[in-house]
Amino acid sequence: AQTVTQSQPEMSVQEAETVTLSCTYDTSESDYYLFWYKQPPSRQMILVIRQEAYKQQNATENRFSVNFQKAAKSFSLKISDSQLGDAAMYFCAYRTRSNNNAGNMLTFGGGTRLMVKP
């Protein structure tokens, strides 16, 4: 079974600065998907960015980018020019690429709470 670990329960960043959230995972599969979800105080789950393991290029979405290190099984999220609205819980998630019944299930890490200081 796959596991996802987020070793930083809490992080803080100064507004306009850059912060990196860490995520590691364990899998025996060679092809899979990785995601970062944001959960603001409203509790909604919002997709931030996704990465296909077979793609070497790191995904980027505006101020959000990832550093995907497949050999190290590491998938960190970098937030540039941090804004007050970025304050939230961030979850890293893994999904198999296998075409089986559980192929759509997301396995989540425990989350990292990000605080943004004005």
Next chain:
Amino acid sequence: EAQVTQNPRYLITVTGKKLTVTCSQNMNHEYMSWYRQDPGLGLRQIYYSMNVEVTDKGDVPEGYKVSRKEKRNFPLILESPSPNQTSLYFCASSFWGLGETQYFGPGTRLLVL
């Protein structure tokens, strides 16, 4: 507007009193799923459904039931709730297929006394 809705958003109940949390999506998604979120554990899957009348257990199915009689609806049933089911619950949906992004509902906070 494409969305996943859940009701109720907040619920306080007592041990043993049956309850149902509804989930509905308007995107014609085949795949629907229920997760529970607990501090430090992230989200864990309870049940999922690949299509109408097709459901299966996730990682933590004990104490829960689901049904999928219509494509758009996927209710979560707690027939005899216990305090250890106090949690935040999320419904999610997506098209069936590799790499499809899942869309989450707003969450239901349940307290079982």
